[in-house]
Amino acid sequence: MSAAPQAPTTSRTAADSTRGRWRPAGLNQARITGGFWAPRQQRNGERAIPSGQDQLESAGNLQNLRLAAGIGEGEAIGPVFADSDVYKWLEAVAWEYARHPSDDLLKRQRELTAVVAAAQRDDGYLDSVVQLRYGDEGRYQQLVWSHEHYCAGHLIQAAVAQVRCTGDRGLLDVATKLADHLVASFGEVEDGKIRDVDGHPVIEMALVELYRETGTEAYLDLARWFVEARGHGIIKEHGHEPAYFSDRLPVREQTTVEGHSVRAVYLAAGAADVALETGDTDLLDALKNQFAHMWSTKTYVTGGLGARWEGEAFGDEYELPPDRAYAETCAAIGGIQWAWRMLLATGDAFYADAIERMLYNGFLAGVSLSGAEYFYVNALQLRGSAQPDNGRSPARGRRGWFECACCPPNIMRTFASLDGYLASSSATEIQLHQYAEGEVAAELDNGTVELKVDTEYPWQGAVRVTIQQTTDQPWTLELRIPAWAEGATVDGERVKEGEYARIERTWSAGDTVELQLPLDPRVVGADPRVDAVRDSVAVERGPLVYAVEQIDNTASVDDLHLVPSATISATHRPDLLDGVTVLTARGRAGAGHRDGWPFAPDSTDATGDEVEVTAIPYYAWANREIGAMRVWLPRG
Amino acid sequence: MSAAPQAPTTSRTAADSTRGRWRPAGLNQARITGGFWAPRQQRNGERAIPSGQDQLESAGNLQNLRLAAGIGEGEAIGPVFADSDVYKWLEAVAWEYARHPSDDLLKRQRELTAVVAAAQRDDGYLDSVVQLRYGDEGRYQQLVWSHEHYCAGHLIQAAVAQVRCTGDRGLLDVATKLADHLVASFGEVEDGKIRDVDGHPVIEMALVELYRETGTEAYLDLARWFVEARGHGIIKEHGHEPAYFSDRLPVREQTTVEGHSVRAVYLAAGAADVALETGDTDLLDALKNQFAHMWSTKTYVTGGLGARWEGEAFGDEYELPPDRAYAETCAAIGGIQWAWRMLLATGDAFYADAIERMLYNGFLAGVSLSGAEYFYVNALQLRGSAQPDNGRSPARGRRGWFECACCPPNIMRTFASLDGYLASSSATEIQLHQYAEGEVAAELDNGTVELKVDTEYPWQGAVRVTIQQTTDQPWTLELRIPAWAEGATVDGERVKEGEYARIERTWSAGDTVELQLPLDPRVVGADPRVDAVRDSVAVERGPLVYAVEQIDNTASVDDLHLVPSATISATHRPDLLDGVTVLTARGRAGAGHRDGWPFAPDSTDATGDEVEVTAIPYYAWANREIGAMRVWLPRG
Known part of the structure; x- marks a missing residue:
């Protein structure tokens, strides 16, 4: 029997810069040992990561890589970004190994790393779906949609995590070969290179991290080039609307976040990495303004990011509908990554507060208490009569996997590396x-x-x-x-x-x-420009935003009102939802309903009988049944 | 010089049933001669219809039909439903001819009809895009997305309009040959037919209309079969979510409208036609319930239908966000068509009221005063800081055409046949x-x-x-x-x-x-379950819903408040916006803005200085500049 496996004693964490104001504690330095997060990390390691591999197998992601490696015959299955989910899962395995070393994890990692290495082309190119569907001729033909750099970025991030946490250099060899290929291929036309950017950022963060790990400055230079190339018409030249792709303005001229929310925050996090490593204070200042504008006009009370289903996008200023909140779980994760880099660069507690809000609410709501069922979309309101309209609909409840499966392995890598944010x-x-x-x-x-x-x-x-x-x-x-x-x-x-x-x-x-820290429940209202929650309140306690679920309430949650001035009592219930502090408040049932045409001569809202309102932490909703839920309640 | 062209003296209108409670006046019987609508119809005839043909030419729709007819060589251009826009335009030309006969219209119609006839396959099949892209083998392979029946439906509607208004039978010959082909092809498997439905209804209305015109009962039977086939798993068998396609429940078991709003109301209108012609009171009762539920829980104050951009769909009950209202112009048109059939069947003034609301607001806002620029999406709020995110974004203002150009020719046929609704x-x-x-x-x-x-x-x-x-x-x-x-x-x-x-x-x-009729301005509020407009009011006068536009107001419209109890004065301004009655009310500027994080300890909304609020009819917005606009204002 071999000795118990061990993580290296210097498991550096993600975004481990030596140039920020502060340097993050490594995964062997900061360790969560109990309390709120430890059982969640344990379920992530014991349930989510193994079941994730099964899901990647049955969805075809692993098969794609095997096919590209010459093992077996067939066609690529699934979306163009299929490889990225494998890499995020590999990254999760690496961080998890630092948390809890095991032969099983090493074995899974090494087997899959060998397949990835075998799938790589001799010149360093790697993207199993493009290789299988379009061949060498098909490379970088549609970078706006093909996610080739996006997949490369996630591979690089996994490789860095792997070498930091297990000491294995297998994936790092693949990653540097791929990064060298990118360095040789992308840049200015006059240098004989391709002037193009991936429609979905992440390569920027990844290349900076690879630079940090290897010291190869060309990786940092290319990351900076990708950041600076944005906003100069590349996407438009391909015939696409630039805003969706964060390409309407140069990063350093942008004053807000717009378009696809995950793309936007990943780009911003990568730009923060570039600013950090190059000492570019102008760029950092631009990112401070963008984050501040996002936080004051385009962020849900849960820290959720992205108001629109259409384009999975940020809305306009103060456009924050609770019912149709998109607030993709991946966007909360990207928001945490961006905030973390800003925190290390600036030392401003504002960013750590932001991480806390996103972590305990917008992110954590994305996973079930059992650990392996997920929300892709994180609504702040679900009506009792809601009908699911597609696979991502919150009305379906949390699900084991998705056709677009970006969120589950993203959650896995976040849980496994959570100690690094302490x-x-x-x-x-x-x-x-x-x-x-x-x-x-x-x-x-x-x-x-x-x-x-x-x-x-x-x-x-x-x-x-x-x-x-x-x-x-x-x-x-x-x-x-x-x-x-x-x-x-x-x-x-x-x-x-x-x-x-x-x-x-x-x-x-x-x-x-x-x-x-004082944990009296807090009743909060919104800036009056947040039209969608006018005259409504939400309840918070500590870092947690609360929600009312139908299962805990007798009156219809769809139009329950809260009396903001009444006392709210807190009771810890170890038996409920793996242990939560429940809040009880005074409210009123809905009234003033109109039959037929709902827009009648104006009268101020009537309210009904006084009722007790029971609220649970927002993150814990949809773990017993899927029914009406609201974070915001009208003032009663 | 030939004699002045004349419309037949018996120009029957659309949905001209002899079995309803009432029979609609023909286009030679009901004639708008002046007032509000006549100049709009005139601009439709003089500007929109001719420019529509130019747009269909440059977008490739006409070229597709010529190619299918063997004139020239090339590939199909544009979306699969490209033919339908040509047919809607041909229908508009026919109704317009009844309104205002001209050699020019006849010439345009006859030339294009000849192309359509030449494009038809010998067995009656016709769909230029499918013919060019997939050949005979490609027929009906993906009916859920291919819009083959949808195009057929619009062809049939155009053919019926043509024969009724010009006496020409050219398109009717094509239509009956195509309908005969459909009768021979679709139905029960045991009869050797294809058991499938088009993902986009309209064929149901069209076949009933063709039955009315020709007396051929097989057309009515097939329309009924298409209506009854829905909700029995066909779409799901093809691997798609049925709700989007109005296929989750059988029409007669459905109690609401759901999914893609245009699809839903077109299907309902076709089902109403079937109920009307077959005397199916159970089906009619189901449709009454569905309409009532739509009207009380899923309709905007403007009569706009469809709350969601994602899937261009109806939302859940009371999900009616003004900023992200989709309220597609085509959905208002489909809603008018459905309501018209229900009115003729039942004699209930409720449906005529609904038509009025949709016509003067949700529909009319879809076209500029100049007559040939359109909104696809009809928001009830646009913030001053709004960024356009795609071609349909209201923040871009009205546009001359769209990549998906369903709305413009739909508006044209509605204006041209408007007399028929009187x-x-x-x-x-x-x-x-x-x-x-x-x-x-x-x-x-x-x-x-x-x-x-x-x-x-x-x-x-x-x-x-x-x-x-x-x-x-x-x-x-x-x-x-x-x-x-x-x-x-x-x-x-x-x-x-x-x-x-x-x-x-x-x-x-x-x-x-x-x-x-009393035209005192009316301040209306919403059922408290319409969360998105809580504590807000809208102003109406007669059939018109009003809106405030930034150009008429000094205070920022984004957070302007209205004092509901104050007197509202009305002034007719012949010089403004082709003549509108302007409303002036008392309001308050916004206040209580929060810097930074917008969710702070609760306090009731503050309001700012008293200001005058100027409102114009909603339909007339975005004709001077594109800027902030709101139908709903918070109570001040």
């Missing part, structure tokens, strides 16, 4: 961004520091940090105080919300710091 | 449904009656009916009193709204009846 450090500071039961280590200038974090967050507001190991030099513990946490205290002293509380001292092992 | 008759009654300056004649059991209608409706509420010719027997004049017209009078006597006022007497030539 903490970062600089020369004499450690930052805790997200609060989870676990351990954090950092190499400060004067030596190694190790912390232990005990918390039942988000159910309880207490976070205790215990110093496990320290140097004898002073250093600073920085604790994020969320913007919603007015009244937070550190060791009993009020601290300001919306920034990091700094505790600088010479520490001794065994020292503790007690952070207390 | 009036109907039974043995001893004449009904006036829509009020327009014009003449109406009817053959009652005891002879011919002729009326003259004088009105400046919808600007003025007075309608004077003068008897021009009458029999010496008593008969009844029935005048629709719209449901909104509380306080209407006939010759000074109050009459009840929402039904027909009946004036029965023995008439003499020169007798007059004075109808007075």
Whole structure:
């Protein structure tokens, strides 16, 4: 029997830049060990990742790669981006290995890596669907739709995760060969290269990450070229509307996000990587403005991104319908990735707050409590009478897989690498961004520091940090105080919300710091320009946005009202939905319904009998039945 | 020089059934001669129809038919349903000829009819795109998407219009040959036929109309078969979601409208035709319920149908977002066609009211004042910051044509045949449904009656009916009193709204009846379940829904509020927008804007300074500039 497999002791995480204000803790440094997230990560490793491989097999994604590798005969199956789902799954396997090394994961990874390597063409090109359907002649003929760079990007990200977390260099060899091929192929026409961009960004982030891993500057240069090439008419020259593809304006001239939401935030995250590594402050400033505009005018209260089904796109300013929210799970993931890069670059707690909101709500709602059923679309309202209209319809409930299966493996890689978003450090500071039961280590200038974090967050507001190991030099513990946490205290002293509380001292092992975040339920309204939720309120507690589901309420949720001024009580229910804090509020049943034509002479809204309103965390909806659900309730 | 061309003296109109409660006035019997509609019809004839032929030429639709006819060589261009736009245009030419006979129209019609006839295959099959792209082997291989029956349906409708209005039988010969081919090809498998339905209905209406014209019962039987075949799994067997195609439930079991809105209302209109001709009261009752449910839960205040861009579809109950309203112009036209058939079958004024609302608002907004620029999508709100995202985006303004050009020729045929919706008759009654300056004649059991209608409706509420010719027997004049017209009078006597006022007497030539409809501006609110317009109001006057446009207002329209209790004044402005009555109300500018994250602790909406609000008829928006527009304003 062989020795138990081990992850390398230096498992660097994603976006691990040495040039930001802060450097993220590696996956062997920050470790979630219990509390809210650990069982979710465990289900991801035990249920989602193995079932994901089965789904990739039955959907044909793996078969495509085998065919391209010359194993068997047949035609490519599924969408042009089929390879990317395999690579995201491989990335998840790598991060999961850092979290929980196992022979099984290594075996799965190595078998599949061998197939991918065999599928690669001699000159480095790799895209199984294009190879099978169009041959060498078909390369880069329709980059606006073909996702060839998109697939390459996900391959590169998986390869970097693999070498960082398992030490295996198999996929990295494929990735560098592919990246070298891209470097040789794309650029300015006068250099004899193809001047084109993929309709779906991700290659930008990936090439920067490969540069970080290998030090090869050509990868960074090409990433920068792809970022700068956007907004100069390339997509339009191909006869397509540029806005959908984030190609209407150059990235550094853009002031908002528009078009396909996943594409937009992936591009922005890649641009942030480029800005970070090249020290391009103008580009970084443009990205700050874009993020701020997105956050103030195009983001759901859940952190969900993308208001439109048509084009899976961002809407106009303040266009945020709760019922037809698209809020694709992948967009929340891309939003987290973008915010993470902005946080490392700027040290602004705003971005860590944004990550928290997206993580606990817009992202987490995308997966079932059981761990392997998913929402592609994350509505903030479902009417009781809703009819499913297609496979992505929330009215169908969460599903095991999708025809366009981008979200499930994206969720898997996010859960598996979640520890990497907890903490970062600089020369004499450690930052805790997200609060989870676990351990954090950092190499400060004067030596190694190790912390232990005990918390039942988000159910309880207490976070205790215990110093496990320290140097004898002073250093600073920085604790994020969320913007919603007015009244937070550190060791009993009020601290300001919306920034990091700094505790600088010479520490001794065994020292503790007690952070207390106030978790009183909060009733929030919307800027009046958010027309779709006029005169309505939502309820939050800590980082969680709440929702009312029909199964918990007697009155019809479709037109339940909430009395905003009434007391809201919180009760933790360990038995319910894997343990949630339930909120109970006072409300009123709907009234003033009109028979027939619904637009009658104006009268102010009537409300009906007083009722109790029960709300659960939004992320937990649709785990018992699929029925009426609302995040926003009219004022009652 | 030849004699001036003349329309046949018996130009029957569309849906001319002898089995309904009422029979529609023919196009030679009901004639709009002035007022609101006449100049619009004139622009349709003089600008839209000729430019439509140019557009069909440059888009390739006409070339496809020439190629199929063996004239020249090349490949089919454009969408699979390209032929249908040609047929709708030919139908418009035919109705227009009845309105205003001309050699030019005859020449255009005959030339094109000859091409269509030459394109038809010997066995009667006809679809130029399928013939060119897939050959005889490709027929009916993908009926769910191929629109072969859809094109056939529009051909048949054009042929019936042609023979009724010009006497030419050229297109009718093609149509009957094609219909005979369909009768021979489609039906039950045990009869050796193809059991399939077109993904896009219209063939049902068309075959019934052809039956009415020719008396051939096989056409009615096949129409009934197509109606009854729906909802029995055919679409699902082809691997598609049935709801989009109105195929989730049998028509007679359906209780609402769902899926693609144009498909849904075309099918319903065809089913109404079948119910009417076969005396199927169960089917008619099902259609009554469906219409009532659509009208009370899935119709915009403008009569617009279809809430969703995704799938161009009806949304769930009460899902009626004003900003992302799809409200396709074709859906309003289909809604009018369905309502017209229901009106003739039932004699219920409810349907004539519905026609009025769709006609003056949801339909009319689809065309510019100049007559040849169109909206495909009819939003009820456009924000000032809106970015166009594709060719159908209202933010682009009205356009001369579309890649999917269903709406423009549909508008043309509707304008040209509008006279046919004015009036109907039974043995001893004449009904006036829509009020327009014009003449109406009817053959009652005891002879011919002729009326003259004088009105400046919808600007003025007075309608004077003068008897021009009458029999010496008593008969009844029935005048629709719209449901909104509380306080209407006939010759000074109050009459009840929402039904027909009946004036029965023995008439003499020169007798007059004075109808007075009250045109005080009305402030309307929505059923509280219409979440998207909570706490908002719209303004109507007569049949017109109003909108505020930025160009008429100093405060930002994006968050302008209206004070519902304040007086609204009406001023007719002959100089503005071809003459409109403008409404002026009291409002408040927006306030309470939030910087940054827009979801902050709840507070009731603040409002800003008092401002004057100017509103114009919704149909007239986007004729001066494209800017912010709203039908619904928050209560101020």
